Amino acid sequence: MRAAMKGRRALAIVLSCLMVLLIDQPVQAATARALTGASIRVGVTINPGDTLPDITILQDDTTKSQDYPSYVVTNSDKYAVRYAEWVTSDDRYLSIGDQPRMRVYLEITNSDYAFRGSYSSSNITIRGGTLVSARRASNDELEVVITLNGIKGQYSAPVSAEWRDSGYGRAVWNQDYDLYDEYINSTISGYYDVYLYRGNTVVHKVEDYHGTSYNFYPYMTRKGTYFFRVRTVPHTEQEKKYGTKSEWLDSDEIYIDEENVSDGSGQTGIDNGVAAGTTQTGWIQSNGVWYFRYPNGQYQTNGWLQLNGIWYLFDSGGRMLTGWQQSNGAWYYMQTNGAMQTGWIKAGEKWYYLNTTADGVEGAMHTGWLTSGGKRYYLDSSGAMMEGWQEIDKKFYYFYPGYGYMATNTTIDTYFPVGADGAWVH
Numbered sequence: 285m286r287a288a289m290k291g292r293r294a295l296a297i298v299l300s301c302l303m304v305l306l307i308d309q310p311v312q313a314a315t316a317r318a319l320t321g322a323s324i325r326v327g328v329t330i331n332p333g334d335t336l337p338d339i340t341i342l343q344d345d346t347t348k349s350q351d352y353p354s355y356v357v358t359n360s361d362k363y364a365v366r367y368a369e370w371v372t373s374d375d376r377y378l379s380i381g382d383q384p385r386m387r388v389y390l391e392i393t394n395s396d397y398a399f400r401g402s403y404s405s406s407n408i409t410i411r412g413g414t415l416v417s418a419r420r421a422s423n424d425e426l427e428v429v430i431t432l433n434g435i436k437g438q439y440s441a442p443v444s445a446e447w448r449d450s451g452y453g454r455a456v457w458n459q460d461y462d463l464y465d466e467y468i469n470s471t472i473s474g475y476y477d478v479y480l481y482r483g484n485t486v487v488h489k490v491e492d493y494h495g496t497s498y499n500f501y502p503y504m505t506r507k508g509t510y511f512f513r514v515r516t517v518p519h520t521e522q523e524k525k526y527g528t529k530s531e532w533l534d535s536d537e538i539y540i541d542e543e544n545v546s547d548g549s550g551q552t553g554i555d556n557g558v559a560a561g562t563t564q565t566g567w568i569q570s571n572g573v574w575y576f577r578y579p580n581g582q583y584q585t586n587g588w589l590q591l592n593g594i595w596y597l598f599d600s601g602g603r604m605l606t607g608w609q610q611s612n613g614a615w616y617y618m619q620t621n622g623a624m625q626t627g628w629i630k631a632g633e634k635w636y637y638l639n640t641t642a643d644g645v646e647g648a649m650h651t652g653w654l655t656s657g658g659k660r661y662y663l664d665s666s667g668a669m670m671e672g673w674q675e676i677d678k679k680f681y682y683f684y685p686g687y688g689y690m691a692t693n694t695t696i697d698t699y700f701p702v703g704a705d706g707a708w709v710h
Contacts, residue, residue: 301498309449316423318400319362319392321407326386326430328354332527333471336374341365347443363399363426366391371429374395377470380527381520384417392428398423414633417671417686420697428429429686434526439516441530447538453546455502455535456677465665473527474576475519492517492572494621504546507574507704511537547571572620574604595624595647598696615667628656633689635669637661660706 321497330337330353342357343364356368371385378384403418403426416429426579448454455478480488480500485620487510488503504510516530576584576598583602588595588611595606597618608615608631617625617638624647626638637650638641644650649667653660662670662683669688672697674681682691682702690706701709 297625309377312570315700316396316398321395322358322363322403322407322426323360323409323411323426324356324358324388324390324428324430325411326354326356326363326388327352327412328432328435329433332380332435332439333467335377336370337374339368339370341368341387343414358390360393362392362397363390364393364561365389366425377467379470380439380473380518381435381522381525383413383434385433386413386430386432388428388430389421390699392424396473397572399426403428405653417684434522436526438529439473439518439526441516442476442533444531445514445535447535448497451502452538452540452544453499453510453660454497457495457514457533457535458496464526471521472516473519475515477510477517477529478514480504480510480512482506482510488641490569492519492520493569495569501546501580502548504540505548507540507542507545509537509539511535518588576604593709596622597624606687614645616647616649618684619664636667637663637669660692663691681706682708 293570294675328336332685337353340352340355342352344357351634356365358365365388367602369387371387379687382624390399394691400423401420402422404416408415408418408428409698410430413430413432414654416431416511418429419427421427443456445455445457448456456480457476458472470474474494475489476495478490478493478498479486480503482504487499490498498512500512512535513532514535515532518524518529520526537556555582565579567575568577576589576596578584584596586598586600588597590596595609597605597609597616599605606618606620608617611617617629617631619625624638626640628640629636637656638648639648643654651663651665651667662674662676662681664670669683671683671685671688674683680700682696682700683689684691691702692704692706693702695701
């Protein structure tokens with residue numbers, strides 16, 4: 285009898301201990317303090333034309349991070365970097381100004397704390413880049429997507445600068461470049477400063493020029509020895525922010541005698557915004573501005589022009605337009621080379637979608653619902669892609685931050701199931 289009572293007493297003690305253990309864990313989780321923010325430092329120190337290296341996870345923010353081609357570190361006793369990976373393809377050669385994207389997973393290392401609530405640029409500090417999105421996977425893990433600062437470097441100088449054999453004054457450069465080579469294209473911008481000299485005197489300047497040849501003959505109006513000097517230059521604001529001009533490359537000299545000097549015909553001037561005094565047709569550049577001239581001497585003005593399947597837009601002065609432009613009540617984005625953009629484009633911190641022929645008016649900025657690549661998106665009245673929770677027509681939808689596509693047939697943040705149409709089921 286006593287033995288049976290002792291056995292029951294021992295069993296009760298064991299069960300009590302198990303209950304304490306089972307109850308203690310959720311109590312600890314419930315009482316863990318919410319982290320009010322996080323801080324991450326990232327960096328990549330590679331040259332234009334390189335591919336992305338493996339990411340080194342540093343354990344201490346005081347480590348000399350410049351010793352590593354790419355790194356991520358956070359200096360906290362509450363959380364640490366568990367894993368990091370590239371979102372940007374690590375097979376692609378990077379150009380000056382490119383901003384690779386990294387995904388970082390933070391994990392709790394101090395059980396007194398937990399990831400709770402929402403995280404954004406207001407409570408996540410990024411050094412060496414900017415925050416794209418932050419998603420709480422659980423109380424113990426936070427997924428952060430970061431755009432790193434742009435790749436810095438000096439552009440490659442042209443590899444050759446020559447005078448074309450036929451005629452006088454036709455300058456050509458970059459003749460040894462394979463323009464289809466991905467590595468080469470990552471180290472040049474396609475824009476150049478080209479100066480014509482007679483002796484030591486600058487005769488004519490062409491700056492921020494898009495092309496690999498130029499006819500200097502109209503400016504060879506005096507006999508003498510001529511050469512030209514060319515360098516690669518940044519063109520876009522992003523390139524100017526992170527890139528520097530290349531070294532100059534000089535051509536060989538040519539001598540123009542009195543009998544073969546130019547009479548000045550073909551020089552490009554500007555008269556009320558339209559190139560004048562020239563016999564050239566087609567594309568003409570003057571002072572960094574592009575114009576299009578027809579064989580009858582008229583210039584394309586005040587509207588659209590399609591060439592080889594590409595649309596260009598011109599103002600009333602004949603200037604080819606770039607950047608955001610409004611036409612017939614719709615917004616369009618014209619690339620730096622003037623070509624009309626279609627598909628996705630990032631401007632500032634926002635993503636926009638420009639229609640393809642399948643979506644509506646080609647090139648026009650899309651607003652409202654969009655199906656692209658089999659996924660659903662929503663773009664507000666300004667054209668910006670929506671992210672996170674959004675109320676549309678009195679229903680709530682969730683669009684994955686950093687990606688923008690609508691969630692379907694899943695549960696968001698534990699308590700918010702969404703159906704096949706993406707609407708919150710409640």
